[in-house]
Amino acid sequence: MALADQSARERIRTDLDTTLVVEAAAGTGKTTELVGRMVAVLMAGRGRLDGMVAVTFTDTAAGELKLRLRTHIEQARRDDAGCTPEARRLLTDALPQLEEARIGTIHSFCADLLRERPVEAGVDPLFEVAPDDVARMLLDRAYDRWFEAVLANPGPGVRRILRRRTGEDGPRGLLRAALHALAERRDFPTPWRRAPGFDRDGAIDGLVAEMAALAEWASRGNPEDYFTQSLAELARFVDDVARAESVRPRDHDGLEADLVRFVRDWHAAWVGFRSAPNGFPKAELREKRDALKVRLDRFVADAGADLAPELRDELWPVVEAYDELKKRAGCLDFLDLLLLARNLVRGKAAVRRELQRRFTHLFVDEFQDTDP
Known part of the structure; x- marks a missing residue:
C-alpha cells in the first residue's frame, strides 16, 4: 500500500x-x-x-x-x-x-x-571554540570589572536599575541578566530600540493618581474580604508614596522601581466572597481594579522597553571588553562563529x-x- x-x-x-x-x-x-x-x-x-x-x-x-x-x-x-x-x-x-x-x-x-x-x-x-561555561566566565569577568567601576558614576539606565530591589542578586543580578541577553543577541538590535511615544514620568503620575482614587475605598469595605484586602495593598502603596513626597520631590526613578515591585506582589486577582457594606460598589470597583491591573502591566512592559536602549548603550563597553578577553585567550564563542562567517561571506x-x-x-x- x-x-x-x-x-x-x-x-x-x-x-x-x-x-x-x-x-x-x-x-x-x-x-x-x-x-x-x-x-x-x-x-x-x-x-x-x-x-x-x-x-x-x-x-x-x-x-x-x-x-x-x-x-x-x-x-x-x-x-x-x-x-x-x-x-x-x-x-x-x-x-x-x-x-x-x-x-x-x-x-x-x-x-x-x-x-x-x-x-x-x-x-x-x-583559535579555539570556547565552551559555554568558559564564554560565560569571560563575560562575567568583564562584567564584574565594569560594575565596580560604573558605581562611581552610573548612567541613567544603570541608575534606574540600581533602584530596583528585585531578584536574588538585586540590581547587580538584573544588570548581569541584561548583559547576557545583550551578548547573546548582539547582532540583533530590534529589542533594544526605544518604543515611540512613551512618557514614563507622565505614565507614573497618572497611575499613582488612579491608584490613590481606588485606594480610598479600602477603609470602607469589609476588612475580612479578600477584595478589600487587595485594595488595602493599594492604600499602603499610596501612603508610602505620600510620606516620601512630604519630605522630597517626586522621584520617578524610585517610583518606577516601586511600581515594578508592586505589580509583581499585588494580589490583583483576589475576588472575595464576603458581603460588602451598604454603599460599597464592589462590582464597579472590581472593574476599576482589573482595568488598573492591565494598565500597570502595560506600564511595566513599556518601562522595560524604554529602559532597554539606555542599558544597551551603557552595557556595550562590557561586550567590547568581553571580545578583548576572548581575543587574548585565542577563542571565539558560538555566536562569533556565526557572525564572523556571515561577515566573511557577505x-x-x-x-x-x-x-x-x-x-x-x-x-x-x-x-x-x-x-x-
Missing part, C-alpha cells in the same frame, strides 16, 4: 535541480529522505560528497547522519536492480570521502570556513565565489532548530 505522501517522497529523490523545503511531523522520515536525496545526487552524478554540506542541530545528530549516509551508500551499491555500473562507481568513489565530509552543526561548518580563511575573516588561525566577494563554486549542494536537517 502506497503512503499518502508517496509522490512527495519520490520528488525528494528525483527532482534534484530544485530547492525543496520538507515539512512533516516528527518521526515521519524527514532525515531518511534527506539521506536518500544525498545518495540520489551522488548516483546521478549531479554532485560529489566533497561538494556537499549537510547541517544538523547537534554533534550527536551529525554523527548519526554520517553513519546513516554510509549505510545508505552501501545498500545502494548492493542494489543490482536499481544501481547502474556508473552509479555504483560514483558511490564507491564517495565512500573514502565520508570521514572528511562536511556533515556537522552550523557552528562547526562556520568554524571550518573561518579556519580556512583566517586573514580575510580577521581571526587567529589557531563582505568578501572572492571568498563567496569560491565557496559557491566548491559547494554545490546544501542539506539542512532539523531546519526549525538550526540557528537562523
